[in-house]
Amino acid sequence: MRPTDNAVAQWHAQKQLRHSPAWRLMQAAPWSLAFLRAEFTAARQRVPLEEFHADLAAFMKELRHENLSLNESWQASNYADSWVRSQFLARPMVDGRFVYEPTAAATRALAFLDSLTQERTNLNSSRLSTLLTSIETLSFQTDPNPERRIAVLEAEIAERQGEIEALRNGGNPAVLSDNSALAATRSVLDLASGLPADFKRMRDGVEGMLHTIRQEIMESSVTKGVAVGQVLEGDKALRNTAEGETFQGFTEFLNDPARQARFRQAVNEVLERGFTGQLSSEERSTLATLVREMRRQAADVHAIYGRLSESLHSYVMSDEFRESILLRKAIHAAEQATARAPLGPRTPVVGPLLYAPAFETLAGLGIFNPGDHVPPPPLAAPPALSGADIHRTPATPPPDMRAVHAAVALARSTRNGTATLADAYAELPAALRHINTIRGLLLAARATDQAVDPARTQTLRFTQIDGTERTARLPLVTFTKDTAP
Numbered sequence: 001m002r003p004t005d006n007a008v009a010q011w012h013a014q015k016q017l018r019h020s021p022a023w024r025l026m027q028a029a030p031w032s033l034a035f036l037r038a039e040f041t042a043a044r045q046r047v048p049l050e051e052f053h054a055d056l057a058a059f060m061k062e063l064r065h066e067n068l069s070l071n072e073s074w075q076a077s078n079y080a081d082s083w084v085r086s087q088f089l090a091r092p093m094v095d096g097r098f099v100y101e102p103t104a105a106a107t108r109a110l111a112f113l114d115s116l117t118q119e120r121t122n123l124n125s126s127r128l129s130t131l132l133t134s135i136e137t138l139s140f141q142t143d144p145n146p147e148r149r150i151a152v153l154e155a156e157i158a159e160r161q162g163e164i165e166a167l168r169n170g171g172n173p174a175v176l177s178d179n180s181a182l183a184a185t186r187s188v189l190d191l192a193s194g195l196p197a198d199f200k201r202m203r204d205g206v207e208g209m210l211h212t213i214r215q216e217i218m219e220s221s222v223t224k225g226v227a228v229g230q231v232l233e234g235d236k237a238l239r240n241t242a243e244g245e246t247f248q249g250f251t252e253f254l255n256d257p258a259r260q261a262r263f264r265q266a267v268n269e270v271l272e273r274g275f276t277g278q279l280s281s282e283e284r285s286t287l288a289t290l291v292r293e294m295r296r297q298a299a300d301v302h303a304i305y306g307r308l309s310e311s312l313h314s315y316v317m318s319d320e321f322r323e324s325i326l327l328r329k330a331i332h333a334a335e336q337a338t339a340r341a342p343l344g345p346r347t348p349v350v351g352p353l354l355y356a357p358a359f360e361t362l363a364g365l366g367i368f369n370p371g372d373h374v375p376p377p378p379l380a381a382p383p384a385l386s387g388a389d390i391h392r393t394p395a396t397p398p399p400d401m402r403a404v405h406a407a408v409a410l411a412r413s414t415r416n417g418t419a420t421l422a423d424a425y426a427e428l429p430a431a432l433r434h435i436n437t438i439r440g441l442l443l444a445a446r447a448t449d450q451a452v453d454p455a456r457t458q459t460l461r462f463t464q465i466d467g468t469e470r471t472a473r474l475p476l477v478t479f480t481k482d483t484a485p
Helices: 003-018 021-026 030-039 049-065 076-085 104-117 125-141 146-168 178-193 195-219 224-239 242-254 257-271 274-278 281-288 290-316 319-340 401-413 421-426 435-447
Strands: 097-102 451-463 469-479
Touching (some): 003 021, 021 030, 021 104, 030 049, 030 076, 030 104, 049 097, 104 195, 178 274, 178 281, 257 281, 257 290, 281 290, 401 421, 401 469, 421 435, 421 451, 421 469
Antiparallel strands (some): 451 469
Protein backbone atom coordinates (compact mmCIF):
# COMPACT_ATOMS: atom_id res chain seq x y z
CA MET A 1 0.00 0.00 0.00
CA ARG A 2 1.31 3.42 -0.94
CA PRO A 3 1.61 6.04 1.85
CA THR A 4 -1.00 8.20 0.12
CA ASP A 5 -3.66 5.46 -0.14
CA ASN A 6 -4.75 5.91 3.46
CA ALA A 7 -4.93 9.68 3.02
CA VAL A 8 -7.06 9.30 -0.11
CA ALA A 9 -9.43 6.95 1.69
CA GLN A 10 -9.72 9.38 4.60
CA TRP A 11 -10.37 12.20 2.14
CA HIS A 12 -13.27 10.33 0.55
CA ALA A 13 -14.63 9.51 4.01
CA GLN A 14 -14.46 13.21 4.93
CA LYS A 15 -16.37 14.17 1.78
CA GLN A 16 -19.09 11.70 2.68
CA LEU A 17 -19.15 13.04 6.25
CA ARG A 18 -19.68 16.62 5.02
CA HIS A 19 -22.87 15.51 3.24
CA SER A 20 -24.21 13.52 6.23
CA PRO A 21 -26.98 14.70 8.59
CA ALA A 22 -24.53 14.61 11.53
CA TRP A 23 -22.27 17.23 9.89
CA ARG A 24 -25.23 19.45 8.98
CA LEU A 25 -26.54 19.20 12.55
CA MET A 26 -23.22 20.33 14.04
CA GLN A 27 -23.30 23.32 11.67
CA ALA A 28 -26.87 24.25 12.64
CA ALA A 29 -27.85 27.26 14.75
CA PRO A 30 -26.54 27.02 18.33
CA TRP A 31 -30.02 27.53 19.79
CA SER A 32 -31.40 24.51 17.88
CA LEU A 33 -28.54 22.31 19.14
CA ALA A 34 -29.14 23.53 22.69
CA PHE A 35 -32.86 22.71 22.45
CA LEU A 36 -32.30 19.22 21.00
CA ARG A 37 -29.67 18.41 23.65
CA ALA A 38 -32.04 19.54 26.41
CA GLU A 39 -35.14 17.84 24.96
CA PHE A 40 -33.62 14.42 24.22
CA THR A 41 -31.60 12.73 26.95
CA ALA A 42 -30.42 9.19 27.56
CA ALA A 43 -33.50 8.53 29.68
CA ARG A 44 -35.89 10.34 27.31
CA GLN A 45 -35.39 9.32 23.70
CA ARG A 46 -38.98 9.97 22.55
CA VAL A 47 -41.15 13.05 23.05
CA PRO A 48 -44.85 13.24 22.02
CA LEU A 49 -45.53 15.59 19.13
CA GLU A 50 -47.76 18.02 21.04
CA GLU A 51 -45.34 18.24 23.97
CA PHE A 52 -42.37 18.78 21.65
CA HIS A 53 -44.15 21.62 19.81
CA ALA A 54 -45.17 23.25 23.11
CA ASP A 55 -41.62 23.10 24.51
CA LEU A 56 -40.14 24.49 21.29
CA ALA A 57 -42.71 27.31 21.19
CA ALA A 58 -41.87 28.31 24.78
CA PHE A 59 -38.14 28.22 24.01
CA MET A 60 -38.62 30.37 20.87
CA LYS A 61 -40.56 32.89 22.97
CA GLU A 62 -37.58 33.20 25.31
CA LEU A 63 -35.24 33.61 22.34
CA ARG A 64 -37.34 36.42 20.89
CA HIS A 65 -37.25 38.17 24.27
CA GLU A 66 -33.46 38.12 23.98
CA ASN A 67 -33.72 39.76 20.51
CA LEU A 68 -32.52 36.69 18.63
CA SER A 69 -33.35 36.91 14.94
CA LEU A 70 -35.76 34.11 14.04
CA ASN A 71 -38.06 33.56 11.11
CA GLU A 72 -41.19 35.43 12.20
CA SER A 73 -43.43 33.49 9.84
CA TRP A 74 -42.32 30.12 11.21
CA GLN A 75 -43.89 28.42 14.20
CA ALA A 76 -42.59 25.52 16.27
CA SER A 77 -44.17 22.97 13.92
CA ASN A 78 -42.34 24.51 10.93
CA TYR A 79 -38.95 24.13 12.60
CA ALA A 80 -39.81 20.55 13.63
CA ASP A 81 -40.80 19.72 10.03
CA SER A 82 -37.52 21.15 8.73
CA TRP A 83 -35.53 19.05 11.21
CA VAL A 84 -37.39 15.94 10.05
CA ARG A 85 -36.61 16.79 6.39
CA SER A 86 -32.94 17.32 7.29
CA GLN A 87 -32.92 13.85 8.94
CA PHE A 88 -32.08 15.30 12.35
CA LEU A 89 -35.32 13.88 13.79
CA ALA A 90 -37.65 11.00 13.01
CA ARG A 91 -41.41 11.16 13.51
CA PRO A 92 -42.74 7.60 13.91
CA MET A 93 -46.19 6.66 15.18
CA VAL A 94 -46.13 4.81 18.50
CA ASP A 95 -49.36 3.49 20.07
CA GLY A 96 -51.49 5.65 17.77
CA ARG A 97 -49.60 8.90 18.54
CA PHE A 98 -46.81 10.69 16.66
CA VAL A 99 -43.57 11.15 18.57
CA TYR A 100 -40.23 12.77 17.81
CA GLU A 101 -36.90 11.02 18.30
CA PRO A 102 -33.36 11.81 17.10
CA THR A 103 -32.02 9.76 14.23
CA ALA A 104 -28.93 7.56 14.59
CA ALA A 105 -26.69 10.25 13.07
CA ALA A 106 -28.21 12.96 15.29
CA THR A 107 -27.76 10.79 18.40
CA ARG A 108 -24.05 10.35 17.67
CA ALA A 109 -23.61 14.06 16.93
CA LEU A 110 -25.36 15.11 20.15
CA ALA A 111 -23.29 12.62 22.17
CA PHE A 112 -20.12 14.03 20.57
CA LEU A 113 -21.15 17.58 21.51
CA ASP A 114 -21.87 16.44 25.07
CA SER A 115 -18.36 15.00 25.32
CA LEU A 116 -16.87 18.31 24.16
CA THR A 117 -18.82 20.53 26.56
CA GLN A 118 -18.59 18.39 29.71
CA GLU A 119 -15.69 19.30 31.97
CA ARG A 120 -14.65 15.84 33.06
CA THR A 121 -12.11 13.29 31.91
CA ASN A 122 -12.76 9.70 30.93
CA LEU A 123 -9.34 8.60 32.24
CA ASN A 124 -10.05 7.33 35.75
CA SER A 125 -9.35 4.25 37.82
CA SER A 126 -12.73 2.72 36.98
CA ARG A 127 -12.16 3.07 33.25
CA LEU A 128 -8.65 1.59 33.56
CA SER A 129 -10.01 -1.32 35.67
CA THR A 130 -12.69 -1.96 33.06
CA LEU A 131 -10.02 -1.93 30.35
CA LEU A 132 -7.84 -4.37 32.30
CA THR A 133 -10.78 -6.70 33.00
CA SER A 134 -11.86 -6.64 29.35
CA ILE A 135 -8.38 -7.45 28.01
CA GLU A 136 -7.93 -10.25 30.57
CA THR A 137 -11.34 -11.71 29.63
CA LEU A 138 -10.43 -11.51 25.94
CA SER A 139 -7.12 -13.23 26.57
CA PHE A 140 -8.84 -15.96 28.59
CA GLN A 141 -11.65 -16.60 26.09
CA THR A 142 -9.28 -16.80 23.10
CA ASP A 143 -6.75 -19.15 24.76
CA PRO A 144 -7.06 -22.65 23.19
CA ASN A 145 -4.86 -24.27 25.89
CA PRO A 146 -7.14 -25.79 28.57
CA GLU A 147 -4.31 -26.08 31.12
CA ARG A 148 -3.58 -22.36 31.07
CA ARG A 149 -7.29 -21.57 31.37
CA ILE A 150 -7.55 -23.92 34.38
CA ALA A 151 -4.56 -22.18 35.99
CA VAL A 152 -6.17 -18.77 35.50
CA LEU A 153 -9.45 -19.96 37.05
CA GLU A 154 -7.64 -21.52 40.03
CA ALA A 155 -5.67 -18.28 40.63
CA GLU A 156 -8.94 -16.30 40.53
CA ILE A 157 -10.55 -18.74 43.00
CA ALA A 158 -7.56 -18.39 45.34
CA GLU A 159 -7.77 -14.61 45.15
CA ARG A 160 -11.48 -14.65 45.97
CA GLN A 161 -10.91 -17.07 48.87
CA GLY A 162 -8.29 -14.72 50.28
CA GLU A 163 -10.74 -11.81 50.14
CA ILE A 164 -13.42 -13.92 51.86
CA GLU A 165 -11.04 -14.92 54.67
CA ALA A 166 -9.95 -11.31 55.17
CA LEU A 167 -13.58 -10.23 55.56
CA ARG A 168 -14.32 -13.08 57.96
CA ASN A 169 -11.33 -12.12 60.11
CA GLY A 170 -12.68 -8.60 60.56
CA GLY A 171 -10.79 -6.86 57.81
CA ASN A 172 -12.50 -3.72 56.52
CA PRO A 173 -13.42 -4.04 52.85
CA ALA A 174 -11.80 -1.59 50.45
CA VAL A 175 -14.56 0.88 49.57
CA LEU A 176 -14.26 3.41 46.77
CA SER A 177 -14.26 7.05 47.72
CA ASP A 178 -17.18 9.20 46.64
CA ASN A 179 -15.16 10.81 43.84
CA SER A 180 -14.02 7.44 42.51
CA ALA A 181 -17.56 6.05 42.77
CA LEU A 182 -18.95 9.06 40.88
CA ALA A 183 -16.31 8.63 38.16
CA ALA A 184 -17.13 4.91 37.89
CA THR A 185 -20.86 5.60 37.63
CA ARG A 186 -20.32 8.18 34.91
CA SER A 187 -18.08 5.73 33.06
CA VAL A 188 -20.97 3.25 33.05
CA LEU A 189 -23.29 5.96 31.70
CA ASP A 190 -20.72 6.85 29.01
CA LEU A 191 -20.60 3.21 27.92
CA ALA A 192 -24.40 3.05 27.80
CA SER A 193 -24.70 6.33 25.86
CA GLY A 194 -23.52 4.67 22.66
CA LEU A 195 -26.18 1.96 22.71
CA PRO A 196 -29.17 4.06 21.47
CA ALA A 197 -27.32 5.06 18.28
CA ASP A 198 -26.39 1.42 17.62
CA PHE A 199 -29.99 0.32 18.07
CA LYS A 200 -31.23 3.05 15.73
CA ARG A 201 -28.71 2.16 13.03
CA MET A 202 -29.74 -1.49 13.35
CA ARG A 203 -33.39 -0.46 13.10
CA ASP A 204 -32.70 1.73 10.06
CA GLY A 205 -30.89 -1.18 8.37
CA VAL A 206 -33.83 -3.53 8.93
CA GLU A 207 -36.25 -0.85 7.69
CA GLY A 208 -34.12 -0.51 4.55
CA MET A 209 -34.37 -4.25 3.92
CA LEU A 210 -38.12 -4.10 4.54
CA HIS A 211 -38.45 -1.29 1.99
CA THR A 212 -36.37 -3.28 -0.51
CA ILE A 213 -38.43 -6.46 -0.28
CA ARG A 214 -41.71 -4.52 -0.54
CA GLN A 215 -40.41 -2.71 -3.61
CA GLU A 216 -39.44 -6.04 -5.16
CA ILE A 217 -42.92 -7.38 -4.47
CA MET A 218 -44.60 -4.34 -6.03
CA GLU A 219 -42.43 -4.50 -9.16
CA SER A 220 -43.58 -8.11 -9.87
CA SER A 221 -40.31 -8.90 -11.68
CA VAL A 222 -39.70 -12.34 -13.19
CA THR A 223 -36.32 -12.45 -11.44
CA LYS A 224 -37.80 -11.70 -8.07
CA GLY A 225 -36.99 -15.19 -6.85
CA VAL A 226 -33.55 -13.89 -5.92
CA ALA A 227 -35.01 -11.22 -3.63
CA VAL A 228 -35.28 -13.59 -0.65
CA GLY A 229 -31.63 -14.53 -0.98
CA GLN A 230 -30.65 -10.86 -1.24
CA VAL A 231 -32.62 -10.00 1.90
CA LEU A 232 -31.11 -12.89 3.83
CA GLU A 233 -27.62 -11.91 2.72
CA GLY A 234 -28.33 -8.31 3.71
CA ASP A 235 -29.56 -9.46 7.11
CA LYS A 236 -26.40 -11.54 7.59
CA ALA A 237 -24.19 -8.59 6.66
CA LEU A 238 -26.19 -6.31 8.97
CA ARG A 239 -25.81 -8.69 11.91
CA ASN A 240 -22.02 -8.80 11.35
CA THR A 241 -21.70 -5.04 11.87
CA ALA A 242 -20.91 -3.45 15.23
CA GLU A 243 -24.56 -2.42 15.60
CA GLY A 244 -25.71 -5.97 14.79
CA GLU A 245 -23.36 -7.45 17.36
CA THR A 246 -24.66 -4.95 19.94
CA PHE A 247 -28.24 -5.96 19.16
CA GLN A 248 -27.42 -9.67 19.20
CA GLY A 249 -25.59 -9.38 22.52
CA PHE A 250 -28.41 -7.47 24.12
CA THR A 251 -30.95 -9.96 22.75
CA GLU A 252 -29.02 -12.74 24.46
CA PHE A 253 -29.04 -10.63 27.62
CA LEU A 254 -32.84 -10.25 27.40
CA ASN A 255 -33.23 -14.01 27.06
CA ASP A 256 -31.28 -14.62 30.28
CA PRO A 257 -33.51 -13.84 33.30
CA ALA A 258 -30.67 -14.50 35.75
CA ARG A 259 -28.42 -11.84 34.19
CA GLN A 260 -31.30 -9.37 34.09
CA ALA A 261 -32.03 -9.95 37.77
CA ARG A 262 -28.36 -9.46 38.67
CA PHE A 263 -28.22 -6.25 36.62
CA ARG A 264 -31.37 -4.79 38.16
CA GLN A 265 -30.23 -5.70 41.67
CA ALA A 266 -26.83 -4.07 41.09
CA VAL A 267 -28.46 -0.88 39.75
CA ASN A 268 -30.84 -0.68 42.73
CA GLU A 269 -27.97 -1.20 45.17
CA VAL A 270 -25.88 1.52 43.50
CA LEU A 271 -28.79 3.97 43.64
CA GLU A 272 -29.08 3.34 47.39
CA ARG A 273 -25.47 4.39 48.02
CA GLY A 274 -24.81 7.79 49.55
CA PHE A 275 -22.58 9.10 46.76
CA THR A 276 -25.45 9.02 44.24
CA GLY A 277 -26.79 12.19 45.85
CA GLN A 278 -24.02 14.04 44.00
CA LEU A 279 -25.31 12.79 40.63
CA SER A 280 -27.69 14.99 38.68
CA SER A 281 -31.35 14.03 38.47
CA GLU A 282 -30.88 13.22 34.77
CA GLU A 283 -27.98 10.84 35.52
CA ARG A 284 -29.94 9.05 38.24
CA SER A 285 -32.96 8.72 35.94
CA THR A 286 -30.76 7.36 33.14
CA LEU A 287 -29.22 4.78 35.46
CA ALA A 288 -32.61 3.73 36.87
CA THR A 289 -34.27 3.33 33.45
CA LEU A 290 -31.27 1.88 31.62
CA VAL A 291 -32.64 -1.65 31.13
CA ARG A 292 -36.18 -0.46 30.38
CA GLU A 293 -34.99 1.96 27.69
CA MET A 294 -32.81 -0.66 26.02
CA ARG A 295 -35.69 -3.16 26.12
CA ARG A 296 -37.90 -0.60 24.37
CA GLN A 297 -35.32 0.02 21.65
CA ALA A 298 -34.75 -3.71 21.16
CA ALA A 299 -38.55 -4.19 20.94
CA ASP A 300 -38.65 -1.63 18.09
CA VAL A 301 -36.08 -3.64 16.14
CA HIS A 302 -37.98 -6.89 16.82
CA ALA A 303 -41.22 -5.25 15.62
CA ILE A 304 -39.61 -4.26 12.33
CA TYR A 305 -38.21 -7.80 12.00
CA GLY A 306 -41.79 -9.00 12.44
CA ARG A 307 -43.00 -6.82 9.57
CA LEU A 308 -40.08 -8.03 7.46
CA SER A 309 -41.04 -11.63 8.20
CA GLU A 310 -44.66 -10.93 7.23
CA SER A 311 -43.55 -9.37 3.93
CA LEU A 312 -41.31 -12.34 3.16
CA HIS A 313 -44.15 -14.75 4.01
CA SER A 314 -46.62 -12.97 1.74
CA TYR A 315 -43.96 -12.84 -0.98
CA VAL A 316 -43.17 -16.57 -0.74
CA MET A 317 -46.90 -17.43 -0.82
CA SER A 318 -47.51 -15.32 -3.94
CA ASP A 319 -48.14 -16.79 -7.40
CA GLU A 320 -45.18 -14.91 -8.89
CA PHE A 321 -42.78 -16.59 -6.47
CA ARG A 322 -44.10 -20.06 -7.32
CA GLU A 323 -43.83 -19.26 -11.03
CA SER A 324 -40.22 -18.12 -10.60
CA ILE A 325 -39.44 -21.42 -8.82
CA LEU A 326 -40.93 -23.40 -11.72
CA LEU A 327 -38.95 -21.31 -14.19
CA ARG A 328 -35.68 -21.86 -12.32
CA LYS A 329 -36.34 -25.61 -12.16
CA ALA A 330 -36.96 -25.71 -15.91
CA ILE A 331 -33.77 -23.75 -16.61
CA HIS A 332 -31.80 -26.04 -14.29
CA ALA A 333 -33.20 -29.16 -16.02
CA ALA A 334 -32.30 -27.69 -19.41
CA GLU A 335 -28.76 -26.97 -18.24
CA GLN A 336 -28.38 -30.53 -16.90
CA ALA A 337 -29.71 -32.01 -20.16
CA THR A 338 -27.32 -29.85 -22.17
CA ALA A 339 -24.39 -30.92 -20.01
CA ARG A 340 -25.23 -34.64 -20.46
CA ALA A 341 -25.82 -34.39 -24.23
CA PRO A 342 -22.96 -35.48 -26.57
CA LEU A 343 -20.96 -32.66 -28.06
CA GLY A 344 -21.49 -31.84 -31.68
CA PRO A 345 -23.24 -29.36 -33.92
CA ARG A 346 -26.71 -28.55 -32.80
CA THR A 347 -28.99 -27.25 -35.53
CA PRO A 348 -32.68 -27.12 -34.59
CA VAL A 349 -35.01 -28.70 -37.11
CA VAL A 350 -37.77 -26.24 -36.25
CA GLY A 351 -37.13 -22.80 -34.82
CA PRO A 352 -38.47 -22.46 -31.27
CA LEU A 353 -41.53 -20.28 -30.76
CA LEU A 354 -40.87 -18.34 -27.56
CA TYR A 355 -44.51 -17.36 -27.30
CA ALA A 356 -45.84 -20.94 -27.47
CA PRO A 357 -47.88 -22.31 -24.52
CA ALA A 358 -44.97 -24.59 -23.58
CA PHE A 359 -43.19 -21.54 -22.23
CA GLU A 360 -46.17 -20.42 -20.14
CA THR A 361 -46.94 -21.46 -16.62
CA LEU A 362 -50.33 -22.95 -15.76
CA ALA A 363 -51.14 -19.90 -13.65
CA GLY A 364 -50.49 -17.57 -16.56
CA LEU A 365 -52.15 -19.77 -19.23
CA GLY A 366 -55.55 -19.95 -17.56
CA ILE A 367 -56.94 -23.17 -19.14
CA PHE A 368 -60.74 -23.20 -19.47
CA ASN A 369 -62.46 -25.34 -16.85
CA PRO A 370 -66.21 -25.92 -17.47
CA GLY A 371 -66.70 -26.61 -13.77
CA ASP A 372 -65.83 -22.98 -13.03
CA HIS A 373 -68.79 -21.79 -15.11
CA VAL A 374 -71.63 -23.95 -13.74
CA PRO A 375 -74.52 -21.66 -12.73
CA PRO A 376 -75.36 -21.73 -9.05
CA PRO A 377 -78.60 -23.40 -7.89
CA PRO A 378 -81.66 -21.14 -7.62
CA LEU A 379 -82.42 -19.57 -4.28
CA ALA A 380 -85.21 -20.96 -2.13
CA ALA A 381 -88.59 -19.21 -2.25
CA PRO A 382 -89.11 -16.57 0.43
CA PRO A 383 -91.40 -17.56 3.33
CA ALA A 384 -95.01 -16.43 3.17
CA LEU A 385 -95.99 -13.81 5.77
CA SER A 386 -99.43 -12.73 6.95
CA GLY A 387 -100.75 -9.92 9.07
CA ALA A 388 -100.51 -12.10 12.17
CA ASP A 389 -96.72 -12.26 11.75
CA ILE A 390 -96.36 -8.50 12.04
CA HIS A 391 -95.72 -7.32 15.60
CA ARG A 392 -95.01 -3.82 16.75
CA THR A 393 -91.81 -3.38 18.69
CA PRO A 394 -92.58 -2.14 22.22
CA ALA A 395 -91.26 1.33 22.96
CA THR A 396 -91.42 3.74 25.87
CA PRO A 397 -94.23 6.26 25.22
CA PRO A 398 -93.40 9.98 24.99
CA PRO A 399 -93.94 12.14 28.07
CA ASP A 400 -97.50 13.31 28.75
CA MET A 401 -96.68 16.98 29.29
CA ARG A 402 -100.24 17.82 30.35
CA ALA A 403 -100.06 15.21 33.12
CA VAL A 404 -96.57 16.46 34.02
CA HIS A 405 -97.76 20.08 34.47
CA ALA A 406 -100.77 18.87 36.43
CA ALA A 407 -98.57 16.82 38.75
CA VAL A 408 -96.27 19.83 39.33
CA ALA A 409 -99.25 22.07 40.12
CA LEU A 410 -100.75 19.47 42.48
CA ALA A 411 -97.43 19.01 44.30
CA ARG A 412 -96.98 22.78 44.69
CA SER A 413 -100.54 23.27 45.98
CA THR A 414 -100.10 20.65 48.71
CA ARG A 415 -96.63 21.91 49.75
CA ASN A 416 -97.13 25.69 50.15
CA GLY A 417 -96.13 26.56 46.56
CA THR A 418 -92.76 24.77 46.57
CA ALA A 419 -92.17 21.18 45.41
CA THR A 420 -89.19 19.18 44.29
CA LEU A 421 -88.97 17.08 41.16
CA ALA A 422 -89.39 13.95 43.28
CA ASP A 423 -92.59 15.38 44.81
CA ALA A 424 -94.09 16.02 41.38
CA TYR A 425 -92.98 12.59 40.18
CA ALA A 426 -94.77 10.97 43.15
CA GLU A 427 -98.08 12.60 42.13
CA LEU A 428 -98.03 10.81 38.75
CA PRO A 429 -99.80 7.47 38.24
CA ALA A 430 -97.69 4.33 38.07
CA ALA A 431 -98.25 3.93 34.32
CA LEU A 432 -96.47 7.26 33.65
CA ARG A 433 -93.45 6.65 35.85
CA HIS A 434 -90.93 5.90 33.10
CA ILE A 435 -87.72 7.49 31.81
CA ASN A 436 -89.42 9.80 29.30
CA THR A 437 -91.61 11.30 32.05
CA ILE A 438 -88.44 12.14 34.01
CA ARG A 439 -87.09 13.82 30.87
CA GLY A 440 -90.38 15.76 30.59
CA LEU A 441 -90.06 17.01 34.19
CA LEU A 442 -86.49 18.19 33.51
CA LEU A 443 -87.66 19.86 30.29
CA ALA A 444 -90.46 21.65 32.15
CA ALA A 445 -88.00 22.81 34.83
CA ARG A 446 -85.54 24.14 32.26
CA ALA A 447 -88.23 25.86 30.16
CA THR A 448 -89.64 27.79 33.16
CA ASP A 449 -86.28 28.57 34.83
CA GLN A 450 -86.80 26.61 38.04
CA ALA A 451 -84.20 26.35 40.80
CA VAL A 452 -81.50 23.69 40.21
CA ASP A 453 -78.92 22.73 42.86
CA PRO A 454 -76.22 20.47 41.25
CA ALA A 455 -74.49 19.97 44.60
CA ARG A 456 -77.46 18.04 45.99
CA THR A 457 -79.16 15.05 44.40
CA GLN A 458 -82.42 13.18 44.55
CA THR A 459 -83.23 9.61 43.57
CA LEU A 460 -86.17 8.48 41.38
CA ARG A 461 -87.16 4.93 40.46
CA PHE A 462 -88.74 4.20 37.09
CA THR A 463 -89.97 1.10 35.25
CA GLN A 464 -88.57 -0.06 31.91
CA ILE A 465 -90.46 -1.77 29.10
CA ASP A 466 -89.39 -5.23 30.26
CA GLY A 467 -90.82 -4.55 33.74
CA THR A 468 -87.51 -4.08 35.55
CA GLU A 469 -87.01 -1.11 37.82
CA ARG A 470 -84.06 1.26 37.52
CA THR A 471 -82.80 4.15 39.61
CA ALA A 472 -82.06 7.65 38.28
CA ARG A 473 -79.92 10.07 40.28
CA LEU A 474 -80.68 13.71 39.39
CA PRO A 475 -79.67 17.13 40.71
CA LEU A 476 -82.12 18.69 43.15
CA VAL A 477 -84.77 20.60 41.15
CA THR A 478 -87.30 22.81 43.04
CA PHE A 479 -90.50 24.01 41.32
CA THR A 480 -91.40 27.49 42.58
CA LYS A 481 -93.23 28.81 39.50
CA ASP A 482 -96.12 27.76 37.36
CA THR A 483 -95.00 25.34 34.62
CA ALA A 484 -98.22 25.29 32.61
CA PRO A 485 -97.74 26.71 29.11
